[in-house]
Amino acid sequence: MIPPLASPPGFPMGREADRTPEERGLARDEVRLLVSTPSTDTDHRFGELTRLLRAGDLLVVNESATLPASLPARGEPGAFWVNLSTEYGRDLWLAEPRWGPARPGPLPIRPGMTLEVAGLPARWVAQYPGISRLGFLRVPPDFSVAIEHYGRPIRYGYVARDYPLETYQTIFGRVPGSAEMPSAGRPFTPRLRAALERAGVRFAPILLHTGVSSLELDPDRPADVPVYPEPFVVPSTTCEAIAEARAGGGRVIAVGTTVVRALESATDDGRLRAARGFTCRYLSPARPVSTVDGLLTGFHTASSTHLALLASVFGVRRLERAYAAAAERGYLWHEFGDSHLLLPQEGLGRQPSPWIR
Amino acid sequence: MNAHPPADTRRQGIALVTGASRGLGETLGGFLAQEGFHLIATARGAQALDAATRTWRAQGGSVEALAGDVTDPVHVAALRARVASRGRLDLLVNNASELGPSPLVELSQLSLPELRRVFEVNVVAPLALVQQLLPWLERAGGQVVNVSSDAAVGAYPGWGGYGASKSALDLVSRTLAEELRGRGISVVAVDPGDMRTAMHQAVSPDQDISDRPLPSVTLPFWAWLLHRDPADVSGQRFRAQSDRWEVPP
Numbered sequence: 001m002i003p004p005l006a007s008p009p010g011f012p013m014g015r016e017a018d019r020t021p022e023e024r025g026l027a028r029d030e031v032r033l034l035v036s037t038p039s040t041d042t043d044h045r046f047g048e049l050t051r052l053l054r055a056g057d058l059l060v061v062n063e064s065a066t067l068p069a070s071l072p073a074r075g076e077p078g079a080f081w082v083n084l085s086t087e088y089g090r091d092l093w094l095a096e097p098r099w100g101p102a103r104p105g106p107l108p109i110r111p112g113m114t115l116e117v118a119g120l121p122a123r124w125v126a127q128y129p130g131i132s133r134l135g136f137l138r139v140p141p142d143f144s145v146a147i148e149h150y151g152r153p154i155r156y157g158y159v160a161r162d163y164p165l166e167t168y169q170t171i172f173g174r175v176p177g178s179a180e181m182p183s184a185g186r187p188f189t190p191r192l193r194a195a196l197e198r199a200g201v202r203f204a205p206i207l208l209h210t211g212v213s214s215l216e217l218d219p220d221r222p223a224d225v226p227v228y229p230e231p232f233v234v235p236s237t238t239c240e241a242i243a244e245a246r247a248g249g250g251r252v253i254a255v256g257t258t259v260v261r262a263l264e265s266a267t268d269d270g271r272l273r274a275a276r277g278f279t280c281r282y283l284s285p286a287r288p289v290s291t292v293d294g295l296l297t298g299f300h301t302a303s304s305t306h307l308a309l310l311a312s313v314f315g316v317r318r319l320e321r322a323y324a325a326a327a328e329r330g331y332l333w334h335e336f337g338d339s340h341l342l343l344p345q346e347g348l349g350r351q352p353s354p355w356i357r
Numbered sequence: 358m359n360a361h362p363p364a365d366t367r368r369q370g371i372a373l374v375t376g377a378s379r380g381l382g383e384t385l386g387g388f389l390a391q392e393g394f395h396l397i398a399t400a401r402g403a404q405a406l407d408a409a410t411r412t413w414r415a416q417g418g419s420v421e422a423l424a425g426d427v428t429d430p431v432h433v434a435a436l437r438a439r440v441a442s443r444g445r446l447d448l449l450v451n452n453a454s455e456l457g458p459s460p461l462v463e464l465s466q467l468s469l470p471e472l473r474r475v476f477e478v479n480v481v482a483p484l485a486l487v488q489q490l491l492p493w494l495e496r497a498g499g500q501v502v503n504v505s506s507d508a509a510v511g512a513y514p515g516w517g518g519y520g521a522s523k524s525a526l527d528l529v530s531r532t533l534a535e536e537l538r539g540r541g542i543s544v545v546a547v548d549p550g551d552m553r554t555a556m557h558q559a560v561s562p563d564q565d566i567s568d569r570p571l572p573s574v575t576l577p578f579w580a581w582l583l584h585r586d587p588a589d590v591s592g593q594r595f596r597a598q599s600d601r602w603e604v605p606p
Contacts, residue, residue, distance in 0.1 A: 089584025092392070094577075111391050112416030125391040129573040136580055138392060229577060229602070236606065265601050277603035278581055 014327035017337035055200025056250030065173030068151030102157030118146035177209035183335035184256030234266035370447030378405035380554035390418025451483035459559035461515030479522035534592035543587030550598030
């Protein structure tokens with residue numbers, strides 16, 4: 001288990017997006033885009049990617065689609081919710097019982113207890129080591145049907161209301177399995193993708209099913225909360241596309257921190273290869289990222305492990321300056337917020353500049 | 358690009374765990390019982406095994422316990438009879454291990470009878486159990502998990518005897534995996550990593566090991582392993598506390 005980067009006190013945090021861009025009167029690809037290079041933070045709209053990216057650049061995207069992972073449950077504690085986090089097998093889930101969107105657990109649930117989840121009997125097998133609010137849930141074979149029928153997307157307190165599942169899907173989502181939307185891909189529209197492809201930008205997929213992120217929103221969490229493993233696949237075709245892009249002088253840009261984690265998890269001694277499994281590889285400035293030249297992402301909570309990953313791409317001091325600029329200029333945080341393109345080597349060639357670490 | 362295995366067919370399966378009264382074996386036994394396996398638990402210490410069994414049953418587990426030494430052919434025959442009466446064996450976990458002298462002794466000083474005992478428990482007994490239980494493993498399309506150690510791959514002073522036995526067990530695991538693949542039996546080796554257990558304490562009795570994680574730290578790994586397609590993982594060696602568990606792409 002790996003200790004996360006201690007959250008830097010006072011790390012800049014902007015306003016939270018409490019509703020979708022569509023409700024704010026914007027198309028998905030009209031959200032704001034902050035482009036951060038070593039020396040500049042410039043303001044754009046997401047759709048301007050067609051000008052910001054170049055022919056030969058490769059966007060690596062996450063094909064994981066969002067599940068309706070929040071399920072009604074009943075049992076000895078009364079009525080509550082079970083948020084599914086990670087499928088370990090078709091009948092075993094890592095799950096988080098909660099009182100409600102804004103009311104986390106832990107609930108008084110013990111191993112061996114039978115719960116009714118989405119109308120079906122399920123057994124609480126064991127608590128997750130070191131994370132008291134997560135545990136393993138054994139479910140009956142027809143559980144996936146119950147998820148479809150009873151489930152709704154996971155929502156936390158900062159989002160004002162429930163949205164339908166489509167709101168939480170990206171155009172890249174092909175394989176259902178994420179508890180929470182891989183949100184970096186959300187602003188892409190079919191039209192923008194087509195325009196980028198016409199401009200010579202290529203796309204390649206990985207798969208990483210995200211688990212619940214609620215741990216990162218817990219102000220009382222202990223300092224050494226472990227990062228828990230998530231399923232990932234890096235296909236050989238994507239490894240080849242990355243090698244080709246590099247050989248042609250193009251930039252490899254990850255769409256989302258999930259993509260960085262998948263690629264870095266498929267790396268041995270800096271060499272990328274096809275891989276499939278579970279990963280809890282923790283990325284931080286102590287373990288720098290080698291697989292990507294840029295990262296397209298959202299704005300993340302100051303205490304989150306995402307931030308440690310961003311700092312590993314961009315350097316913690318440079319990231320802090322970019323976040324301060326974003327907060328001051330009114331960029332919106334979280335999954336329905338604005339976007340951020342980090343280009344740590346822009347204008348400096350391939351070698352990382354000294355300020356990066 | 359499906360990250361998930363085919364539906365698990367081992368529901369209500371039968372699992373046999375050796376060294377089940379303490380440490381990793383006790384933690385894993387409890388997890389398997391909660392997962393819905395019928396657990397056949399064995400260990401040398403009858404009292405500790407009884408206590409563990411009572412706990413598992415109190416949580417609703419279906420458990421039978423049989424105390425004894427895995428190097429004793431009479432005990433192995435008794436385990437074989439228990440498995441035979443169930444008609445199948447879905448999971449055999451060879452977890453019982455002998456560390457050797459406590460505290461550890463360097464190879465140049467290691468008593469040879471003690472070394473033989475280490476090999477008897479850590480290499481010969483796991484193989485004896487596989488040999489004796491083969492028909493029921495085959496019937497279930499079962500899986501054998503041999504518990505290995507970091508000492509199997511590193512030259513750590515004092516760990517030579519134990520490490521050599523676990524290294525041998527690793528090769529036994531890989532070879533068995535090849536030999537039994539055609540019969541539908543999967544074999545893996547698992548290094549659980551450093552943990553706060555009686556055996557780790559025995560390495561150096563005076564050392565404070567309270568900073569080590571409890572054996573439950575490995576539960577996510579077991580949850581993962583036991584829900585893979587057994588054929589996908591057969592022949593592999595896993596580190597339970599690694600930051601990555603992989604199957605062939």
